[in-house]
Amino acid sequence: MTQRPVARVAGLCLLWYAMWLLMSGHYTNLLLSLGAASVVGVALLVTRMLLPDREGAPFHIVPGLLFYLPWLVVEVFKSNLAVARVILSPRLPIRPRVVDFQGHQKTDLGRFIYANSITLTPGTITVRLDAEGFRIHALTGEALDGTEEGEMDRRVCRLEGAS
Amino acid sequence: MEMVLDYLSAALLLLGSFFVVIGGIGVLRMPDVFTRMHAAGLTDTMGSFFILTGLMLQAGISGVTLRLIMILGFLWFTSPVATHALAKAALHGKVEPIEHEDEEGH
Amino acid sequence: MESTVDFALLGLLAITAFGVLRMRNLVAVVMLMGIYSFLSAALFVVLDAVDVAFTEVAVGAGVSTILALGTVALVGTRQKRRKHSPVLPLFIVLVTGGMLVYGTYDLPRWGEPDNPVHRHVAPEYLADQVPLAAEPGEALAVHIPNIVTTVLASYRGYDTLGETTVVFAAMVGVLTLFVGSRRPRRGGRPPADDEDGDGAS
Amino acid sequence: MMVVGASIAVLVTMAMAMARALLGPTVYDRVLAVNMFGTKTVLTIALIGFFTGRPEFLDLALAYGLLNFIGTIAVLKFFQFGSLGASGPHPGETESG
Structure with a gap:
């Protein structure tokens, strides 16, 4: 394990939020916070499912x-x-x-x-x-x-x- | 520049249509479910690749292209898993793949 | 050109419907129903009914296929030959269809640009100009960026809530039936063999 | 417009996939046909979005792609792990459509 789980989840959150921003294309305060809330919700969910491990979030193979x-x-x-x-x-x-x-x-x-x-x-x-x-x-x-x-x-x- | 992109996009769409139709023909012609999966793979891989890339060229750099890239990514990630699951389920369901050595199929 | 796509999709839809009618193997029928759902969803998209298209795919192709398969698992895969004569059902269908066709004469002509359907709310919905508040200009002006979400979850929010409730109730119902049928099976096959590494992730 | 040509090609392939779904013969052929039909629907909607000038419909295509995959996997799980009960033959057998 080169990355700790927290770093992995944080990386996933960043990825999701970037995707969310690009997909929505509207940047008001309410929508931004709604997006952040959903990202946090999904992060909690997948952490509970123990998904973000070396297989679930394989950042190391991206390059x-x-x-x-x-x-x-x-x-x-x-x-x-x-x-x-x-x-x-x-x-x-x-x-x-x-x-x-x-x-x-x-x-x-x-x-x-x-x-x-x-x-x-x-x-x-x-x-x-x-x-x-x-x-x-x-x-x-x-x-x-x-x-x-x-x-x-x-x-x-x-x-x-x-x- | 516009025109070059248009022609390129048309060419890609044509290529994609070619692979999609060939895959469809293959699904009809092939003798059993495993060989048909190969033909269906044609439409899922290069068919969707060329058609979606052709549309990307028309869309330019925008949210539309982002969505097209995501669709392409989903298709390319999910299609082999679905094919594998189908093959495994078919084997499990006692469908024997035909194995010809010399005679032609069908 | 758009009408060509319409007709092609409608033709495929009709063929699928006949296939569903003629087939006696119920698993095959369920598969064809999935195709039917995809076709009608594509048709809804052509007709600009994005919310219905979305629901059709989620409910029709997604959940209903599973529910129908669950039902088939309980009742067997062969359709029984029918014992009654088809005359009365045919009569009822013809009468109902005739009444519906008669009813369409009262509808505004299809495709007229000044029909209510084209002038009422749809253009504003699609333009995403209407704020969510009852009166325009009020503080609650949420512009949801996505048409599908806007129509499905905002303008038709209660409708969607009702739909999902119905589907959820149906699913719970079928699951309840499953629980009732959980006795030792004839084949005695083990429920799961997880020798494969990847599974269906 | 090549978009129109591509739409026609995809529609023709949809028809061929449907022929395969009607012909069978095994249930797995039909699942294959339905899965293929689903991905072709995704392409159709993308193409329709372009030639009607409403590429926003791509969100639908995105959702379709994922739902199609999940549906296929669910159906196959269903066949494989035998929750088809004790009634009727196993669907893997060749059936007369």
């Missing part, structure tokens, strides 16, 4: 995310094109397969990000995620055995390590 997300969007675009080609070809050349494999993430958050990134790229879906590893449903062979998966694994590991 890494700024590099990861653009890469992910490009990957998603590439696999979108591949799946679109499969859908449009008249013979529908799909070869669905289910495979198990291990990720190298150390934290639950890392596994969560990896599993969701896999699902987000069409052509592969995480159907199961537990202590033994990932179970992936792949639409075609190529969607699976590309080097992208190893690359994604490496990048997610770096993301969770960059705290």
Whole structure:
């Protein structure tokens, strides 16, 4: 734990209030205080639910995310094109397969990000995620055995390590 | 500058429409629920990405763009979780994914 | 162009309604009802009825789907074949529909710009000019920035309160039914297996 | 206007998703179709907001996106954790629509 829970909750409150201000766009005293009151209410609620921990408020991965997300969007675009080609070809050349494999993430958050990134790229879906590893449903062979998966694994590991 | 943005926005919307429609076709053509999820992923990821980015270019820097970014963020965060939950529930409900090795589907 | 969207949405709505009528599997019917809710909500947005659209999605697509599934869980997923003849219900529906159509002749012509609906309160609501106080210019001039919130929680506050009360009562009712049915199940499946790390956070 | 074209594309996809919801065959296909339909509704409302010049409707689209997700998760939880009672077959079985 690099950050204490109080700092985490305070960070979340700041984030929410900034969002609230941007969304409302009207700045009168009453509305500002109403917004502050709702932020405090939500903060009390989530603290009681013990949500703002390292997983619930992962501020430490935000810098890494700024590099990861653009890469992910490009990957998603590439696999979108591949799946679109499969859908449009008249013979529908799909070869669905289910495979198990291990990720190298150390934290639950890392596994969560990896599993969701896999699902987000069409052509592969995480159907199961537990202590033994990932179970992936792949639409075609190529969607699976590309080097992208190893690359994604490496990048997610770096993301969770960059705290 | 205006015109460049307009054309760019139109191009993005066109791309988004392309992916959305292809995903729809895929959902109809694919043989079982797991393969259909891949096709639905097309509409949820790049379809929404390009359409919402195209609208962002039209909106300029404003609250509208902020909302569009939030919609995009919600879609991209929730869609894989929903897909995963669906796949897991389908497996749990004894739906076996078809596994072809050589013959074509359907 | 807007009318094209209207007609497309209405057409989809009609197809969904027929699907709901023809299907005998009640779980499928519940799913189609969810689609129906989304469609009618989109239609309400096209018609500028933002508050109704919001309620439709929250209640129709959100809560009702769950409530209907809960009901289906209690009564079984197959619809029974009906035993009575459809003549009398058809007659009643036709008569009621005919009366409603007859009633529309008394309504102002659709789309006229000087209809009461266009001149009464809506423009002021949408312009967000009306203060919440009874008299304009009074101290309570709260300008709620969001149209949906303004209409739903302020101008129609009591209406919304009533709606949420009804939905809450319905939910409590169904939950009460659930409590009654909590006996050992035939399958004996454990209620939860939390082997997965992520769950549905 | 490309916004109009995109709206039509999204509407066409909605129709296809609805066809999938009508065809089934399993209940999970239908859940998939409803979920897809929900996200397409979000896009439709965003697009409608733009071509009617009322982008404020995006607040609704925002709420729809979240409600759609919560609804899907709730429905799936319902199927998975078996609160479907002792009556009727398990919904995972192929049913004749």
